Amino acid sequence: xxxxxxxxxxxxxxxxxxxxxxxxxxxxxxxxxxxELTFTDIWPNQMKLNWINGNGEKRLxxxxxxxxxxGTPQNGLTYxxxxxxGLGSTIADGEFIIYNGTGNSATVTGLIPGSIYHFKVxxxxxxxxxxxxxxxxxxxxxxxxxxxxxPPNIQASDISFSDQTD
Numbered sequence: 149x150x151x152x153x154x155x156x157x158x159x160x161x162x163x164x165x166x167x168x169x170x171x172x173x174x175x176x177x178x179x180x181x182x183x184e185l186t187f188t189d190i191w192p193n194q195m196k197l198n199w200i201n202g203n204g205e206k207r208l209x210x211x212x213x214x215x216x217x218x219g220t221p222q223n224g225l226t227y228x229x230x231x232x233x234g235l236g237s238t239i240a241d242g243e244f245i246i247y248n249g250t251g252n253s254a255t256v257t258g259l260i261p262g263s264i265y266h267f268k269v270x271x272x273x274x275x276x277x278x279x280x281x282x283x284x285x286x287x288x289x290x291x292x293x294x295x296x297x298x299p300p301n302i303q304a305s306d307i308s309f310s311d312q313t314d
Contacts (some may be wrong), residue, residue: 160307177223177278178204182252185289192261192294198253200289204271204280207245210239210252217268217288219243221279232258233265276310287302 163309180202189196197209210217211233219240221227229248230236236245246267247254259265268288272279 158216174275175276177276178202178271178273178280180204181271181280181282182207183284183285185267185269185287186286187291189255190291190294192296193259194255194257195259195265195291195293196253196255197247197267199269201252202271202280202284205273206248206250206271208245208270208279209256209271210243210268210270211246211256212243212266213260213263214242214266216266216290218242220278220281221270221272224276225277226277231256234258259292259293261293264290266290273283 155271155276161301178290182202182204184201186199187195194288201207208221208227209228210219210221217240219238221239227239227245227248229236229245230290231246231254241303246256251258265289266288267281270279270281
């Protein structure tokens with residue numbers, strides 16, 4: 149567990165990387181950030197992101213078109229995701245939450261062909277979220293969407309059939 153229950157303490161507000169929960173438990177933020185963000189199933193308008201989880205209870209994925217993710221999520225705030233780029237909560241101008249959960253992959257849709265997208269995975273713990281906003285190996289990362297789905301550029305030729313039956 150990420151929380152312990154010291155009933156002898158009376159705390160209010162956050163200090164350091166921890167927070168007194170309304171449930172009466174003391175909660176610590178994660179210390180190991182997600183890493184090795186990679187991309188698969190890359191299409192002009194969508195792609196799948198994969199990463200290695202850190203030691204947080206959950207994680208946010210932030211996406212931005214054109215430049216690096218610079219915003220910082222605010223501790224204690226819940227961010228609502230939407231896998232369609234541009235529709236989730238924001239942590240800064242143009243920086244959208246595309247995933248909020250416990251897994252290690254997410255698919256983002258609604259992308260513009262031929263554009264560069266930057267992503268950052270942020271670990272967090274607790275009911276009153278305690279976010280870890282640090283960089284690690286392969287996180288943040290970026291990927292360019294293809295300009296279009298190109299049709300084949302070589303026509304099939306010299307086709308032959310054998311062992312035909314009626």
